Amino acid sequence: MAYYPFSKRPDTLVLTCLHVLDGADITTVCHHFNDNAWEFICGCENHTDEDAVVITVGELCEMDPSLHLLSDLPVGACALRPSRQHAWQRGKIEGEDFYPAAESRMQ
Numbered sequence: 001m002a003y004y005p006f007s008k009r010p011d012t013l014v015l016t017c018l019h020v021l022d023g024a025d026i027t028t029v030c031h032h033f034n035d036n037a038w039e040f041i042c043g044c045e046n047h048t049d050e051d052a053v054v055i056t057v058g059e060l061c062e063m064d065p066s067l068h069l070l071s072d073l074p075v076g077a078c079a080l081r082p083s084r085q086h087a088w089q090r091g092k093i094e095g096e097d098f099y100p101a102a103e104s105r106m107q
């Protein structure tokens, strides 16, 4: 089995959106504090329940290997990027606002 940096198994179920399955860039990753769930979604402003898709984190990493960079994202943290061509910026989301982490820097 290939090296797998996520603390969870590659068959762990996570949330994504239909747009990502259609080829949209994943621009928001959240490791939710309340239920320890991972969410990997695109930059679409208005996600609805119908857009939600459950997928394994291993499948997502095959689609987008840069997700491996976030394998140590702590519970309660999020990472954002404008598009697949940009580096991830880590931080926290409180309410509607994103707070970049102090050590976060653009590459």
Ligand SMILES: [Zn+2]
Pocket: 017, 018, 019, 020, 024, 041, 042, 043, 044, 047, 051
């Ligand atoms: Zn989406």
